[in-house]
Amino acid sequence: DVKVTQSSRYLVKRTGEKVFLECVQDMDHENMFWYRQDPGLGLRLIYFSYDVKMKEKGDIPEGYSVSREKKERFSLILESASTNQTSMYLCASSRGTSGRAAEQYFGPGTRLTVT
Amino acid sequence: AQSVTQLDSQVPVFEEAPVELRCNYSSSVSVYLFWYVQYPNQGLQLLLKYLSGSTLVKGINGFEAEFNKSQTSFHLRKPSVHISDTAEYFCAVTLSGGYQKVTFGTGTKLQVIP
Numbered sequence: 001d002v003k004v005t006q007s008s009r010y011l012v013k014r015t016g017e018k019v020f021l022e023c024v025q026d027m028d029h030e031n032m033f034w035y036r037q038d039p040g041l042g043l044r045l046i047y048f049s050y051d052v053k054m055k056e057k058g059d060i061p062e063g064y065s066v067s068r069e070k071k072e073r074f075s076l077i078l079e080s081a082s083t084n085q086t087s088m089y090l091c092a093s094s095r096g097t098s099g100r101a102a103e104q105y106f107g108p109g110t111r112l113t114v115t
Numbered sequence: 116a117q118s119v120t121q122l123d124s125q126v127p128v129f130e131e132a133p134v135e136l137r138c139n140y141s142s143s144v145s146v147y148l149f150w151y152v153q154y155p156n157q158g159l160q161l162l163l164k165y166l167s168g169s170t171l172v173k174g175i176n177g178f179e180a181e182f183n184k185s186q187t188s189f190h191l192r193k194p195s196v197h198i199s200d201t202a203e204y205f206c207a208v209t210l211s212g213g214y215q216k217v218t219f220g221t222g223t224k225l226q227v228i229p
Binding site for chain 2: 004009035040041042043045048058090092097102103104105106107108109
């Protein structure tokens with residue numbers, strides 16, 4: 001079974017802090033994704049990566065950056081956390097990007113609160 | 116670009132009653148369609164997917180969905196729901212061929228009433 005783990009389930013940070021969210025997958029998947037989930041808005045793609053050291057902006061990249069130094073690990077960075085970044089953050093991975101390979105496997109999520 | 120619409124944000128249904136969760140997509144080219152379920156305080160997991168072939172797709176936990184190209188719909192159904200089906204359900208679409216982004220709907224919360 002594919003397993004996607006996220007470093008924290010719950011996180012509380014102060015405004016202005018630098019925040020790191022870590023995601024690790026154990027199935028040698030090429031692609032990894034970061035989403036944020038807000039009530040009534042569904043999942044919105046922040047960034048994705050299709051290879052080590054490669055990254056692409058998603059729909060809402062402002063205020064975020066990412067790092068993928070190893071294939072299994074994809075980090076989301078909030079350079080200076082703000083209250084409007086309070087949200088549930090979901091990491092996902094997929095083997096490919098077409099057909100059945102596009103199926104995404106999700107981690108349990110990190111609920112981040114910025115005060 | 117593709118888009119997904121889940122018109123019902125919440126669907127209450129009594130236990131053992133049937134349920135249909137609606138999903139419509141827009142795309143001018145071939146698509147792949149997915150339904151994911153999210154139980155409280157968990158990530159999303161795949162319920163079922165349509166890639167090609169039979170338009171009736173069966174998934175886990177007794178759910179099924181029908182791909183209707185003329186109606187651009189992929190509605191999720193279950194003939195008899197259980198309390199444990201209480202969760203949020205997301206429809207997702209991606210285009211066939213090459214690298215394509217997956218677009219998720221806004222989700223439908225299914226509340227099963229005992």
